[in-house]
Amino acid sequence: MSEQLRIGVFVCECGLNIAGTVDCDALSEDAKTLKDVVCVIKNKYTCADPGQNEIKKAIGEYNLNRVVVASCTPKIHEPTFRQCVAEAGLNPYLFEMANIREHCSWVHPHDREKATEKARSLIRSAVSRARYLQSQEEATVPVTQSALVIGGGVAGMQAALEIADAGFPVYLVEKQPSLGGIMAALDKTYPTMDCSI
């Protein structure tokens, strides 16, 4: 890789959600020792406007080309931070997250030392991953808004019905001459002992 890596690490306290258990100062100090890390900033609430503004400012000030946020699950805020770095001119896919809340403070609330150790490892992993990130361009492709369901058993029929109820055309394909799959062959079904069809 010819590009000179400049990684920024942002450690979030999430109020006491993280800082109440995990030693965020120790994490920040450790992150400063990592190769290619040129800036480490600790925030109380990284997803809030002041936290995001600090990320944007640091991208310009330190000429960052990778950003790692150590905070909560990517399920919640990965889109937030991708958008944030994009607004600062960085490709949104040059961003990586370490989950030190759900994976550390929340699940190890009574063991500060071990929770901190785990968070340190997660941040180190995220920084390592960040080194290999590459810019991505999002493509838009035309989509045919209809569905093909293969297999006319109970699951297939239910899936076809749900999709049709949502307003999309559905093509249901079944290799047997009748629908129902294995269920259709059952004489009685628990708990009513009715015939299955």
Ligand code: SF4
């Ligand atoms: S980024 Fe996540 S961990 Fe940090 S303050 Fe926001 S919700 Fe809490």
